[in-house]
Amino acid sequence: MIIPQSIQDAAKELSALPGIGPRTAQRLAFFLLKRPDIINDQLAESISKLQKTLSECTTCQNFTESNPCAICQDPSRDQAKLCIVESPIDAYNTERTSYQGRYFILHGALSPIDGITPAKLKIPELIDLITRTANKLQEGRNPDQETKLEIILATNPTMEGEATASYIQKHLENITNIQCTRLARGLPMGADLEHIDEVTLERAFQGREGF
């Protein structure tokens, strides 16, 4: 039996989404077919609105409906902390912690083989932002206290993420008044030691702290 062309077309579009294989795409197409038109229209409209209403904040590169974004505009955020992450979702997750600084979103990690270069990740813009922020902190500082800009390299602990963090750190060597940190790596909550891979365990040992 031949699947109708319209279903095949919808499935083809859906299978381009991350994590959706051809069979799931087909199931979704049949599911959408059974839903009321009005619900499908709302879905289509919200998808089409995404690119029309959102742009990238020119300071942190996160998606925003106003430029600069709410976080970059907020004077109560800690100006002396800048957290560099690969994706907007990483920043939204970090917002669930006690972190109160600012962000820079790379929208990926370095991968020359896939054509993801420092320019594509806006690393030159990042270095410029760090230089300006570090200078501003230095100018406005209280003479009794040193205010260094902390750069938190929160890229993923993957080969690409590590390479990206190293690349950024190397290009910050000549900037004064900054300090680079990397997120601690170790054991996930609720894990059994017997199931932890040796690289994670080794890093957890290296990063052990006072108790």
Ligand SMILES: [Zn+2]
């Ligand atoms: Zn912003």
